[in-house]
Amino acid sequence: xxxxxxxxxxxxxxxxxxxxxxxxxxxxxxxxxxxxxxxxxxxxxxxxxxxxxxxxxxxxxxxxxxxxxxxxxxxxxxxxxxxxxxxxxxxxxxxxxxxxxxxxxxxxxxxxxxxxxxxxxxxxxxxxxxxxxxxxxxxxxxxxxxxxxxxxxxxxxxxxxxxxxxxxxxxxxxxxxxxxxxxxxxxxxxxxxxxxxxxxxxxxxxxxxxxxxxxxxxxxxxxxxxxxxxxxxxxxxxxxxxxxxxxxxxxxxxxxxxxxxxxxxxxxxxxxxxxxxxxxxxxxxxxxxxxxxxxxxxx
Amino acid sequence: xxxxxxxxxxxxxxxxxxxxxxxxxxxxxxxxxxxxxxxxxxxxxxxxxxxxxxxxxxxxxxxxxxxxxxxxxxxxxxxxxxxxxxxxxxxxxxxxxxxxxxxxxxxxxxxxxxxxxxxxxxxxxxxxxxxxxxxxxxxxxxxxxxxxxxxxxxxxxxxxxxxxxxxxxxxxxxxxxxxxxxxxxxxxxxxxxxxxxxxxxxxxxxxxxxxxxxxxxxxxxxxxxxxxxxxxxxxxxxxxxxxxxxxxxxxxxxxxxxxxxx
Amino acid sequence: xxxxxxxxxxxxxxxxxxxxxxxxxxxxxxxxxxxxxxxxxxxxxxxxxxxxxxxxxxxxxxxxxxxxxxxxxxxxxxxxxxxxxxxxxxxxxxxxxxxxxxxxxxxxxxxxxxxxxxxxxxxxxxxxxxxxxxxxxxxxxxxxxxxxxxxxxxxxxxxxxxxxxxxxxxxxxxxxxxxxxxxxxxxxxxxxxxxxxxxxxxxxxxxxxxxxxxxxxxxxxxxxxxxxxxxxxxxxxxxxxxxxxxxxxxxxxxxxxxxxxxxxxxxxxxxxxxxxxxxxxxxxxxxxxxxxxxxxxxxxxxxxxxxxxxxxxxxxxxxxxxxxxxxxxxxxxxxxxxxxxxxxxxxxxxxxxxxxxxx
Numbered sequence: 065x066x067x068x069x070x071x072x073x074x075x076x077x078x079x080x081x082x083x084x085x086x087x088x089x090x091x092x093x094x095x096x097x098x099x100x101x102x103x104x105x106x107x108x109x110x111x112x113x114x115x116x117x118x119x120x121x122x123x124x125x126x127x128x129x130x131x132x133x134x135x136x137x138x139x140x141x142x143x144x145x146x147x148x149x150x151x152x153x154x155x156x157x158x159x160x161x162x163x164x165x166x167x168x169x170x171x172x173x174x175x176x177x178x179x180x181x182x183x184x185x186x187x188x189x190x191x192x193x194x195x196x197x198x199x200x201x202x203x204x205x206x207x208x209x210x211x212x213x214x215x216x217x218x219x220x221x222x223x224x225x226x227x228x229x230x231x232x233x234x235x236x237x238x239x240x241x242x243x244x245x246x247x248x249x250x251x252x253x254x255x256x257x258x259x260x261x262x263x264x265x266x267x268x269x270x271x272x273x274x275x276x277x278x279x280x281x282x283x284x285x286x287x288x289x290x291x292x293x294x295x296x297x298x299x300x301x302x303x304x305x306x307x308x309x310x311x312x313x314x315x316x317x318x319x320x321x322x323x324x325x326x327x328x329x330x331x332x333x334x335x336x337x338x339x340x341x342x343x344x345x346x347x348x349x350x351x352x353x354x355x356x357x358x359x360x361x362x363x
Numbered sequence: 364x365x366x367x368x369x370x371x372x373x374x375x376x377x378x379x380x381x382x383x384x385x386x387x388x389x390x391x392x393x394x395x396x397x398x399x400x401x402x403x404x405x406x407x408x409x410x411x412x413x414x415x416x417x418x419x420x421x422x423x424x425x426x427x428x429x430x431x432x433x434x435x436x437x438x439x440x441x442x443x444x445x446x447x448x449x450x451x452x453x454x455x456x457x458x459x460x461x462x463x464x465x466x467x468x469x470x471x472x473x474x475x476x477x478x479x480x481x482x483x484x485x486x487x488x489x490x491x492x493x494x495x496x497x498x499x500x501x502x503x504x505x506x507x508x509x510x511x512x513x514x515x516x517x518x519x520x521x522x523x524x525x526x527x528x529x530x531x532x533x534x535x536x537x538x539x540x541x542x543x544x545x546x547x548x549x550x551x552x553x554x555x556x557x558x559x560x561x562x563x564x565x566x567x568x569x570x571x572x573x574x575x576x577x578x579x580x581x582x583x584x585x586x587x588x589x590x591x592x593x594x595x596x597x598x599x600x601x602x603x604x605x606x607x608x609x610x611x612x613x614x615x616x617x618x619x620x621x622x623x624x625x
Numbered sequence: 626x627x628x629x630x631x632x633x634x635x636x637x638x639x640x641x642x643x644x645x646x647x648x649x650x651x652x653x654x655x656x657x658x659x660x661x662x663x664x665x666x667x668x669x670x671x672x673x674x675x676x677x678x679x680x681x682x683x684x685x686x687x688x689x690x691x692x693x694x695x696x697x698x699x700x701x702x703x704x705x706x707x708x709x710x711x712x713x714x715x716x717x718x719x720x721x722x723x724x725x726x727x728x729x730x731x732x733x734x735x736x737x738x739x740x741x742x743x744x745x746x747x748x749x750x751x752x753x754x755x756x757x758x759x760x761x762x763x764x765x766x767x768x769x770x771x772x773x774x775x776x777x778x779x780x781x782x783x784x785x786x787x788x789x790x791x792x793x794x795x796x797x798x799x800x801x802x803x804x805x806x807x808x809x810x811x812x813x814x815x816x817x818x819x820x821x822x823x824x825x826x827x828x829x830x831x832x833x834x835x836x837x838x839x840x841x842x843x844x845x846x847x848x849x850x851x852x853x854x855x856x857x858x859x860x861x862x863x864x865x866x867x868x869x870x871x872x873x874x875x876x877x878x879x880x881x882x883x884x885x886x887x888x889x890x891x892x893x894x895x896x897x898x899x900x901x902x903x904x905x906x907x908x909x910x911x912x913x914x915x916x917x918x919x920x921x922x923x924x925x926x927x928x929x930x931x932x933x934x935x936x937x938x939x940x941x942x943x944x945x946x947x948x949x950x951x952x953x954x955x956x957x958x959x960x961x962x963x964x965x966x967x968x969x970x971x972x973x974x975x976x977x978x979x980x981x982x983x984x
Binding site for chain 1: 706715717
Binding site: 070072073075076077079080081083084087088089090091092094095098164165167168170171172174175183185186187189190192193194195196197198200201202203204205211241244245248294295298299301302303304305309319322323326327332335336339342343346350353354357358361 | 370371372374375377378379381382383385386388389392440441442444445447448452455457461462463464465466467468469470471472473474475478479480482483486498499502505509510513514517535559562563565566569570580583584587588595596599602603606607609610614
């Protein structure tokens with residue numbers, strides 16, 4: 065097949081290639097380029113220092129590249145804190161998502177065969193409803209005068225309302241809730257495809273149900289755990305909607321910082337620099353994720 | 364093996380309660396006559412009535428539907444091509460880079476995707492509006508379509524296509540008359556996924572839309588920032604009901620999408 | 626059975642909904658015995674084995690192992706180990722850790738586990754492969770790992786679920802003798818579950834034939850072949866010709882049976898009530914066949930439909946005058962060849978070749 069391709073084949077391969085290069089690869093190059101520009105009060109709000117339309121001239125002006133946006137990032141503690149806090153909150157949220165998802169995925173995978181497709185649809189269905197709406201639903205629940213406090217107060221379990229809303233805790237709850245399906249599905253797949261004889265073999269060889277779970281089921285689901293965690297962790301780092309709606313004014317997350325730089329401060333070079341550094345942070349987990357996905361797809 | 368089934372039942376119950384309780388509460392309070400969230404003021408459909416009088420909201424809903432319809436269509440065509448290339452073209456040059464670019468947007472933070480596309484449009488001096496949002500959503504959508512269709516194509520028995528070729532079909536003919544019909548459910552699921560992603564998206568649309576192309580999530584978001592209103596509950600409930608309807612119909616047809624594939 | 630019973634089934638019944646998989650079964654397996662449970666798929670043999678392993682619990686009846694009631698004994702506490710049909714090797718563990726799994730569960734010290742694993746690897750002739758992963762092994766090697774793993778805890782009984790099903794024909798024959806050697810050396814009781822009568826006949830000391838949830842006959846391979854208890858057993862183990870008829874008279878320890886259809890008079894070493902309906906079972910290799918020259922003594926006559934040369938023997942299908950089919954086999958070493966297709970032949974059998982079943 066590799067020798068000569070027909071016109072139709074070239075079209076089938078060429079269309080997605082071209083699309084991805086124009087709308088995925090080149091935009092990143094532009095982000096990098098603008099991150100190396102000076103901010104300006106203009107439209108667009110930056111001074112291009114390096115323009116390919118200048119031809120060879122441009123090369124002579126390479127020395128003019130400005131690192132001021134990156135210097136700004138390094139100077140202001142707030143950025144470092146935002147990156148750190150994003151990593152921290154994404155990490156904590158991933159752990160909690162795993163803790164909630166594993167028992168659910170396990171129970172789904174061990175349910176009677178005829179029920180499993182229905183359970184899978186039920187677990188994925190919330191993903192099909194609006195992300196924004198699902199986050200919004202938690203505002204109503206977590207607010208100081210919200211449903212959770214209302215219920216707990218009237219049950220007499222607490223005397224003071226809990227201040228969960230507008231805090232890091234609310235952000236974690238929001239991430240766990242919104243990303244749960246992404247964790248459940250890979251876990252479910254990894255557990256459901258284990259042959260049931262393996263557990264029987266472990267029991268036959270003297271393992272109690274708990275020992276069989278820890279020594280056979282859990283290690284064999286490792287690929288699912290990795291895929292699920294990456295599927296939650298990576299997008300959670302750059303999350304904007306959840307920290308914006310559920311977090312407090314002191315909740316620092318880098319996606320929100322980028323948004324503010326861009327829309328409120330109109331500092332495009334700074335926003336681009338934030339994006340470039342964020343992408344740098346994500347390179348390793350994304351490479352890990354891609355490897356696991358491709359291994360899975362080609363298996 | 365029936366003893367631990369109590370634990371498993373509890374896990375199912377707790378897990379699904381966690382997933383569905385917030386959505387159910389949201390829907391319930393959209394019928395609340397009172398404006399206060401915690402006080403049940405009796406059953407009322409007044410928020411639905413005021414919803415339909417909100418022309419801005421209706422306009423942005425219409426915008427979202429149009430964007431989703433067109434961008435999902437584009438995403439399905441290009442994404443299916445990508446899936447075919449990944450499955451049937453063997454080890455072509457640049458395959459690794461190609462599949463990396465297919466998988467990357469699935470986890471790429473939306474702020475980065477949105478920002479980079481916006482900067483592209485600015486650099487090319489393209490005025491932002493309906494089409495820029497469509498292109499942005501199609502870019503994200505095609506990757507999901509490619510993954511879903513690819514997952515189906517690799518499970519298809521290659522010998523079916525070979526049988527068609529053995530019977531005189533050209534490779535292209537075999538693909539069109541055997542493979543694609545068999546992959547149709549996954550292509551349809553891919554379209555649904557791309558449609559939902561588009562109609563759902565706030566961040567990328569915020570970056571790439573211009574004046575006059577405000578989508579529904581953007582409108583909802585600006586209202587939510589001003590505080591919780593039962594009107595938002597009402598429109599949320601309508602959206603949820605629509606999705607539920609599509610899901611039930613899909614289940615009845617035996618076509619179930621798989622969401623982000625693991 | 627002179628040996629003390631190791632496994633005792635007392636009226637064990639197991640149902641799945643409306644299906645009775647194991648129906649009021651009582652039988653015993655002796656210590657150190659090689660027992661085969663033989664039956665077609667769906668006869669309940671797998672369920673019976675899973676009852677012993679503890680993966681299923683009987684609806685009624687008792688299962689005793691070493692005299693101890695297993696009713697509330699979970700699988701992991703039973704002195705029984707199983708070799709799964711799929712082998713069920715843990716894919717995330719290497720060969721040595723697979724074999725040692727049961728020993729780790731038993732809480733043995735590490736040194737002892739290592740020594741025992743080495744010993745087992747030698748026993749199944751896999752020395753030096755302990756570090757391999759199951760997916761790096763051939764089918765035959767995986768089968769050996771599964772066996773070693775089942776033997777590791779020195780169980781009282783090893784359950785072998787279709788152990789040779791995944792092997793090719795030549796390897797299967799070698800492995801049969803290998804299993805027999807191991808069983809003899811270890812003195813552990815083996816229970817083989819199979820649908821392959823050859824496998825059961827070759828390996829087992831005693832065979833239990835199952836049909837529709839019941840053990841219809843248990844005995845030595847010879848007894849089961851030569852003296853089948855039912856028509857099903859006769860038909861399932863080896864090939865058999867059935868002749869139905871009525872006892873005309875009994876004389877000197879043999880009966881004369883008038884066969885239905887052909888009307889021929891056959892003899893059998895059997896004493897039964899005159900005018901009783903019976904079925905005579907005659908194995909193909911015990912049918913006598915000769916070319917027909919005169920019709921005087923002819924009682925069973927027919928035409929050869931097909932004859933086939935099979936190396937060690939020849940087989941022929943003969944259609945009798947009444948339309949029924951009879952199979953005839955002859956060892957190739959015997960001088961005379963079977964007649965060719967289309968030949969008119971006369972069939973008969975000696976009285977001691979016929980086994981009588983009540984009809």
